[in-house]
Amino acid sequence: MNLLTHAETVALALSFKVSLVGVVCSLPVASGCAWLLARKHFFGKPLFEGLLLLPLILPPVVTGYVLLIVFGHHGAIGRWLDAAGLSIAFRWTGAALAAAVMAFPLLVVALRNAFESVDRRLENAAATLGAGPWRIFFSVTLPLSLRGLVAGLALAFARAFGEFGATITFVSSIPGQTRTLPIALYELISTPGGEGGALRLTLVAVTVALLAGLIAALMLLRGGTREAEA
Amino acid sequence: MIELDLALQRGEFSLELALQSSARALALFGPSGCGKTSTLLAIAGLLRPEHGRIAINNHLLFDSRAGVDLAAARRDLGVVFQDARLFPHLTVRENLRYGMPRDATAQTFDGVVQLLQLSALLKRRPGQLSGGQIRRVAIGRALLRQPHALLLDEPLANLHREARVEVLEHLRGLKREFALTTILVSHQPDEVIALADQVARIEDGRLVALEDAHAFEVSSFVPPGGAHAAGAPG
């Protein structure tokens, strides 16, 4: 028995693809920013932090509009993408970027907390053993912050999954390309008689959000990182 | 040859130290809070002195006037921290191998493992080790870096009696075996006497004496059954 219509299934699958790709691709950048915030002091750090939080504070439509004029056709970056045949305007990759940008602050905050919870003394010990900053990060910081990392990814994924305003403003609604589950949901509640489908999709969205929340809670409740032994 | 000439400021606390020692094993001795550990961290490159010069065996590690400040990773030292700082997510074997140079041989590894009697522990994680075992792994890890000098921060601190004896014996064995330039920080006279060739007494952030181990032994009071607090009528 089909629980969802074909169009709804397409939207659901697209949402998974868009959110996963968006979050995974933003992980390196988010890690770098989170590490800088957790471990370094530099001139303009508060401004940097503020900039990273922008997508959280700006209305999503504004963020979508900025993405449109930067990454759309003729945009500052979009024109180069178009020339290289890598255009993301009106494509699922554009939806992934919108989702990634909106989830980015959440990911950075979670990763920063995870990195800060790693005992710096262990990192210092690794340094005395000859490890450079990259080795320290991958062999000490990252493994010890893994729980926090997974929790952050789960939360960022949930945020990306629910992303609506920036996506529809940037890449519109194109079935199979950019009509993600939240957009399909919006269309259904905007259509007289669409309440049944809207309810189905709402239940799906709630389930995904609950699962993500559960993963995050499990990761964070089991005591975070183990501190250094005496 | 150990050349230390440094000034440290940490909050209200300040330390000024200038000494030269050709001893193989130098101890920095003094009560808690006198700056010994900070000195060690400065030598290791984890703390920056206000100004000064640090050189060990003709390796220049820090020179404020010449603008030299080697990163900790480049100082080629083996550091045994007071809190051991073993990596909790790695096995004992992985901890030991962490700082090993690429060209180190299996024999070197086995040698250290045997000397410190760690073979039975290799597959365990730090969380499963006793205090004395942890300390031994930390020492082994520092040694396997094949550094040109070893820094020990209160190596016998917080160990109960059997562990102290055990670790002390191992340290003595290492001293015999490796003859590595060593700087040892401690507030306990028996450690110092057992392991050091020369002792620098530090009080209130100043060097008050630099004497060889025999003289130190004479001038410090060691109650039977193990030492507690430092120092003694000079």
Add this chain to the structure above:
Amino acid sequence: MRRIQRLAACAMIVAACAPASAMAAATPPTIFAAASLEPALDQMAHDGALGSPAPRLVYAASSALARQIENGAPADIFISADERWMDDAARHGAIVPSTRNDLLGNALVLIAPVGSHATVDLAQGTRALLDALGRDGRLAIALPDSVPAGVYARQSLLHLGMWSALEPRMAMSRDVRAALNLVVLRQCPLGIVYRSDAVSEPRVKVLATFPDASHKPIVYPAAIIEGHDNATTRALLAALESAKARDVFGHWGFTTPKATAVRQ
């Protein structure tokens, strides 16, 4: 003491019974209007043609507005961009049926960015549009299931036999002004919007007008919200229906609907 308390209680009761119109006079009336009416209504409010104090104007897709009104949003007048959503509001008892009136009409046009060299003759069929779209270009329209402009666009394209060829080439927006914006920003080489939208935007030009017969008549019904029927609101509705208002609307590309019969 007891006397003062009783007086205070009486005062509160009197205040609570104050007629609604007295309250309404304190706050300006609110019009929920379809997005495409924004430039015209803004101008009228600014020029004082809608009375004083100028009403509060809330613009959104008719679908969103209707849902909000049905759920008790504090609007006095609702102007929808199609009959469907006004019918929906009526079904939910959200409007005063006797005040419903077809206020305006509009036409559907095909637009392109003002610098575009494309020419399209709708009579020639789909080929012309596909050529104008090129290889990657998309046709900007409002959501065809829910937004009136999109509904009319689909009706027209179906009528002209162009829908199935063009559907995979579409980029569907939240409302008609977002679709217009995509053309303004040159993100899409073609778009389908109301003539009123094209008239108000110098950065686009009209390539063709969809025949009136190809879609249901575009009417903008207006009605007073249930529970907000009072002198002030009636006056506002009259102002919207006045000849002066019609002039302004006409200037912005709207038409007078053929049938102005009052509906039940």
